[in-house]
Amino acid sequence: MHGAEEAAEGPRVSAASTQTDSMTGQMPRLSKVNLFTLFSLWMELFPSTEQQKKSQVKKSGLVVVKNMKIVGLHCSSTDLHAGQIALIKHGSRLKNCDLYFSRKPCSTCLKMIVNAGVNRISYWPADPEISLQNEASSPMTTDDAKLDAKAVERLKSNSRARVCVLLQPLGCSMVQFVEETSTKFDFIQKIVKSQPDSNTDFYTACRQERIKEYESLFLISSEEMHKKTLMTIGLENLCENPYFSNLRQNMKDLVLVLATVAASVPVFGCFGFYNGESQRTNETDHQSLPQEIARHCMIQARLLAYRTEDHKTGVGAIIWAEEKSRGCDGTGAMYFVGCGYNAFPVGSEYADFPHMDDKQKDREIRKFRYIIHAEQNALTFRCREIKPDERSMIFVTKCPCDECVPLIKGAGIKQIYAGDVDAGKKKADISYMKFGEVEGVSKFTWQLNPLHTNALEFHDSTTRENGVQKTKSLDDQQHQSKKLCLGHY
Numbered sequence: 001m002h003g004a005e006e007a008a009e010g011p012r013v014s015a016a017s018t019q020t021d022s023m024t025g026q027m028p029r030l031s032k033v034n035l036f037t038l039f040s041l042w043m044e045l046f047p048s049t050e051q052q053k054k055s056q057v058k059k060s061g062l063v064v065v066k067n068m069k070i071v072g073l074h075c076s077s078t079d080l081h082a083g084q085i086a087l088i089k090h091g092s093r094l095k096n097c098d099l100y101f102s103r104k105p106c107s108t109c110l111k112m113i114v115n116a117g118v119n120r121i122s123y124w125p126a127d128p129e130i131s132l133q134n135e136a137s138s139p140m141t142t143d144d145a146k147l148d149a150k151a152v153e154r155l156k157s158n159s160r161a162r163v164c165v166l167l168q169p170l171g172c173s174m175v176q177f178v179e180e181t182s183t184k185f186d187f188i189q190k191i192v193k194s195q196p197d198s199n200t201d202f203y204t205a206c207r208q209e210r211i212k213e214y215e216s217l218f219l220i221s222s223e224e225m226h227k228k229t230l231m232t233i234g235l236e237n238l239c240e241n242p243y244f245s246n247l248r249q250n251m252k253d254l255v256l257v258l259a260t261v262a263a264s265v266p267v268f269g270c271f272g273f274y275n276g277e278s279q280r281t282n283e284t285d286h287q288s289l290p291q292e293i294a295r296h297c298m299i300q301a302r303l304l305a306y307r308t309e310d311h312k313t314g315v316g317a318i319i320w321a322e323e324k325s326r327g328c329d330g331t332g333a334m335y336f337v338g339c340g341y342n343a344f345p346v347g348s349e350y351a352d353f354p355h356m357d358d359k360q361k362d363r364e365i366r367k368f369r370y371i372i373h374a375e376q377n378a379l380t381f382r383c384r385e386i387k388p389d390e391r392s393m394i395f396v397t398k399c400p401c402d403e404c405v406p407l408i409k410g411a412g413i414k415q416i417y418a419g420d421v422d423a424g425k426k427k428a429d430i431s432y433m434k435f436g437e438v439e440g441v442s443k444f445t446w447q448l449n450p451l452h453t454n455a456l457e458f459h460d461s462t463t464r465e466n467g468v469q470k471t472k473s474l475d476d477q478q479h480q481s482k483k484l485c486l487g488h489y
């Protein structure tokens with residue numbers, strides 16, 4: 001049925017392409033489908049305290065999309081699969097949604113999702129949720145995995161929902177563009193400035209580590225094994241060339257983009273998101289998230305920035321909040337609220353608005369009065385309300401400007417995680433003066449840990465309810481960054 005046809009289309013640009021290229025091609029842009037796919041892989045890596053048991057069931061990431069907008073970001077927990085969590089969290093609201101899984105879901109999940117009336121289920125075409133690659137598995141469990149794959153195929157061919165592989169090739173210079181922009185990203189530059197020999201070797205080393213790690217997680221290194229897996233999960237159409245080699249290339253490129261972006265918010269020395277005002281408070285609203293969660297969310301914002309319509313400055317923003325107690329999601333108590341990137345008003349064509357910056361003398365043809373900022377889009381298109389009694393936080397890849405700071409505060413967001421390179425700057429059409437002064441909102445900016453001279457204080461850092469391990473001690477962090485940065489620390 002259409003599932004198989006769609007799968008065969010996977011490696012090429014699908015007819016249902018959502019590549020909203022309103023731009024004139026000055027710079028490559030991530031398609032929505034690829035953004036959702038990257039988010040699903042990234043959600044599989046959401047930091048969690050739960051001990052991952054060696055099991056045939058692999059952790060998966062899931063993105064729930066309604067009308068091409070993200071309405072849920074989830075990952076499996078020890079007790080529940082990502083698909084089951086989506087069912088619990090969204091129920092019948094899953095009707096007509098598109099789901100992006102980092103692994104082909106098992107029959108237990110698929111039957112419920114299909115039953116909820118979803119529109120499309122797209123999955124990453126490597127090892128499925130019920131692993132076929134698990135070396136530890138006995139022939140018995142491998143047989144079970146194969147049986148499950150058959151059941152999934154049966155559910156797929158009898159359902160209205162399309163179950164397919166939906167990857168789009170990246171624009172030809174996308175990988176290079178992501179690499180260049182990541183090296184120039186504020187966070188990397190801030191580290192470079194703190195280095196006596198000022199170079200980006202540490203970034204290159206971090207990126208290589210990430211590439212190796214993600215390739216082993218998300219790709220099947222042997223072509224033969226990959227083909228065998230595809231055959232077992234009903235993707236024999238993709239085993240023929242040129243589909244197979246295109247598919248592998250697309251997958252490799254996406255993993256490369258993910259690793260490159262992840263390395264741009266590196267685990268490096270004592271750098272992290274800290275409140276420079278060193279206000280120490282017991283109020284939970286103002287306590288920082290564990291660094292690994294803050295990094296994870298900032299990397300989501302970085303990915304969003306590659307959907308920008310501003311051909312000079314891409315910005316991404318994502319809002320998360322934390323429930324009072326830990327839920328069933330692999331994200332612990334954290335839940336997704338909304339996300340956005342800077343773009344011109346919805347539905348506009350490239351020529352409708354000026355795109356010039358402040359180098360342009362004629363102020364009338366500058367972009368600033370027309371472009372909607374990442375934070376503004378995240379607030380406008382949020383899928384959940386911001387609750388005054390919960391800790392909510394926005395992650396922005398750039399310093400919030402004077403238009404956005406009062407909006408963030410007014411919306412009741414409790415914490416801002418951002419870069420502060422532009423803080424205090426006053427430009428002709430956009431200023432960053434209010435960020436430094438805003439009260440009642442905690443600001444965590446990318447910097448050296450102000451307490452790093454006092455290792456004892458750092459050792460005492462928090463243990464949290466949101467499902468994440470204790471903040472690592474200074475020694476642990478240094479050890480980890482030495483490992484990651486191959487001696488450049």
Ligand SMILES: Nc1ccn([C@H]2C[C@H](O)[C@@H](COP(=O)(O)OP(=O)(O)OP(=O)(O)O)O2)c(=O)n1
Nearest residue numbers: 310312313315342357371373374398399400401
């Ligand atoms: N927190 C922020 C800050 C900015 N922007 C967006 C709005 C504009 O699209 C762009 C403006 O960024 P800059 O201040 O960097 O201005 P320019 O793009 O003109 O670059 P510069 O003046 O630094 O050369 O970023 C955003 O969405 N969210």
